[in-house]
Amino acid sequence: xxxxxxxxxxxxxxxxxxxxxxxxxxxxxxxxxxxxxxxxxxxxxxxxxxxxxxxxxxxxxxxxxxxxxxxxxxxxxxxxxxxxxxxxxxxxxxxxxxxxxxxxxxxxxxxxxxxxxxxxxxxxxxxxxxxxxxxxxxxxxxxxxxxxxxxxxxxxxxxxxxxxxxxxxxxxxxxxxxxxxxxxxxxxxxxxxxxxxxxxxxxxxxxxxxxxxx
Amino acid sequence: xxxxxxxxxxxxxxxxxxxxxxxxxxxxxxxxxxxxxxxxxxxxxxxxxxxxxxxxxxxxxxxxxxxxxxxxxxxxxxxxxxxxxxxxxxxxxxxxxxxxxxxxxxxxxxxxxxxxxxxxxxxxxxxxxxxxxxxxxxxxxxxxxxxxxxxxxxxxxxxxxxxxxxxxxxxxxxxxxxxxxxxxxxxxxxxxxxxxxxxxxxxxxxxxxxxxxx
Numbered sequence: 001x002x003x004x005x006x007x008x009x010x011x012x013x014x015x016x017x018x019x020x021x022x023x024x025x026x027x028x029x030x031x032x033x034x035x036x037x038x039x040x041x042x043x044x045x046x047x048x049x050x051x052x053x054x055x056x057x058x059x060x061x062x063x064x065x066x067x068x069x070x071x072x073x074x075x076x077x078x079x080x081x082x083x084x085x086x087x088x089x090x091x092x093x094x095x096x097x098x099x100x101x102x103x104x105x106x107x108x109x110x111x112x113x114x115x116x117x118x119x120x121x122x123x124x125x126x127x128x129x130x131x132x133x134x135x136x137x138x139x140x141x142x143x144x145x146x147x148x149x150x151x152x153x154x155x156x157x158x159x160x161x162x163x164x165x166x167x168x169x170x171x172x173x174x175x176x177x178x179x180x181x182x183x184x185x186x187x188x189x190x191x192x193x194x195x196x197x198x199x200x201x202x203x204x205x206x207x208x209x210x211x212x213x214x
Numbered sequence: 215x216x217x218x219x220x221x222x223x224x225x226x227x228x229x230x231x232x233x234x235x236x237x238x239x240x241x242x243x244x245x246x247x248x249x250x251x252x253x254x255x256x257x258x259x260x261x262x263x264x265x266x267x268x269x270x271x272x273x274x275x276x277x278x279x280x281x282x283x284x285x286x287x288x289x290x291x292x293x294x295x296x297x298x299x300x301x302x303x304x305x306x307x308x309x310x311x312x313x314x315x316x317x318x319x320x321x322x323x324x325x326x327x328x329x330x331x332x333x334x335x336x337x338x339x340x341x342x343x344x345x346x347x348x349x350x351x352x353x354x355x356x357x358x359x360x361x362x363x364x365x366x367x368x369x370x371x372x373x374x375x376x377x378x379x380x381x382x383x384x385x386x387x388x389x390x391x392x393x394x395x396x397x398x399x400x401x402x403x404x405x406x407x408x409x410x411x412x413x414x415x416x417x418x419x420x421x422x423x424x425x426x427x428x
Contacts, residue, residue: 102323108382109320115383150391157392161375168322169329177364178371185399 013051016041017065020058025099029059029107059103064121066100071128078136079129079155080183083162087175102167105160129155133186143188151186158182227265230255231279234272239313243273243321273317278335280314285342292350293343293369294397297376301389316381319374343369347400357402365400372396 019041023032032055034045041048052058073082107114130152136142142151166172233255237246246269248259255262266272287296321328343366350356356365380386 105378105382106323108384109316112383146391146395149388150395153388154392154395157375157379157389158372159375160378161371161373164319164374164378165371168319169326170322174363174367175371177360178368181360181364181368181399185395 009051012043012047016043016048016051016058017062019043021062021100024059024062024103029055029103059100060117060121063100063104063118067121067125071124074125074128074132078132078183079125079159080179083159083179083182084176086162086166087172087179101163105163105167126152126156141188142186155182155186223265226257226261230257230262230265230272231276233257235276235314238273238276238317243269243317273314274331274335277314277318277332281335281339285338288339288342288346292346293339293373294393297373297393297396298390300376300380301386301393315377319377319381340366340370355402356400369396369400 020032020037023036023040027033027036034048034055037048037055037058038045048058052061070082073085104118108118130148133142133148133151137144137148162175165175234246234251237250237254241247241250248262248269251262251269251272252259262272266275284296287299318332322332344362347356347362347365351358351362376389379389
């Protein structure tokens with residue numbers, strides 16, 4: 001296929017995903033009708049379903065796209081940073097993947113078939129988290145008395161709690177220090193990293209930003 | 215009111231709550247029709263709505279009842295124990311309040327009016343958690359570098375993640391060690407509680423069950 005067509009296809013696909021994302025976030029999966037998807041993307045149903053077999057495929061492509069972007073943040077900065085982004089972007093500018101993520105959570109609860117299809121896709125976030133933690137352990141930043149698998153599950157459980165918390169519309173402005181606790185609890189223990197004297201002098205707090213889950 | 219009538223009323227109320235709990239767990243709030251509530255409680259709609267104004271009031275009474283029982287466990291054993299109970303009772307014998315709790319989570323997400331009514335009731339779990347943590351701090355079991363409010367929010371966030379995790383039907387058999395990490399992260403730091411030599415000898419692990427969030 002000539003280069004120009006490929007670029008065109010990719011751009012069109014991008015246009016559909018971006019419009020669909022807004023549409024799913026605003027109306028939910030069920031409420032995102034074909035007519036609304038047309039409005040949101042500025043394209044006809046023919047054009048949309050030329051690129052994606054059906055609404056389900058479109059939604060899964062979107063969720064996969066978001067999972068990949070989250071995995072990229074995890075690879076660079078860790079899963080706790082994904083949570084911090086989520087916090088700092090609520091209110092006026094919610095992280096654009098929050099809507100998709102909430103919809104994924106809801107459908108996982110109510111739709112066993114979706115659960116199976118999603119399982120493969122969600123794997124990449126877990127993989128990225130595990131890889132990041134392994135790298136941190138090798139760098140000596142991670143606690144070494146708990147397995148990488150347990151720490152990965154721990155961080156994923158907190159992320160799920162955070163998504164649920166935000167979905168329920170509970171106040172989130174006091175959660176930054178909670179994420180500090182989370183981050184610190186996967187880090188190398190202070191008792192091992194520092195002497196008692198270091199601890200009393202407060203050195204450990206200055207280390208906060210360079211270690212652990214980030 | 216004579217004693218016998220009071221006992222009778224309390225027993226009848228209990229009968230309705232127990233039946234309704236099964237009904238809501240099985241069919242969800244919307245699916246728990248009056249006919250199904252009659253079947254589940256073995257009582258007529260007249261008898262049911264003599265005790266509770268409407269379905270909404272019945273559900274709230276149930277949620278409140280469960281919140282009180284959770285608060286009792288928190289007072290005795292801490293919020294992490296509530297989570298452990300939740301884990302150990304999934305599968306064949308789910309904790310009987312899980313159904314209600316899931317329904318509460320769902321309605322909080324979708325029903326702003328319910329959110330307001332629930333806010334007052336959910337306060338008692340927060341209060342019980344805070345009180346327990348204060349008591350643990352006074353006993354010297356709790357870390358003292360993070361405020362009680364932050365630790366309370368942290369534990370509640372993890373609980374919400376766990377409820378969400380179970381609601382999505384994700385595997386829970388590997389979460390016990392994750393809760394160990396959670397419990398340990400609110401406890402007094404090892405670096406402060408024990409010398410490096412104690413740590414190497416593993417003394418800290420033997421302390422696991424007597425301290426922290428339990």
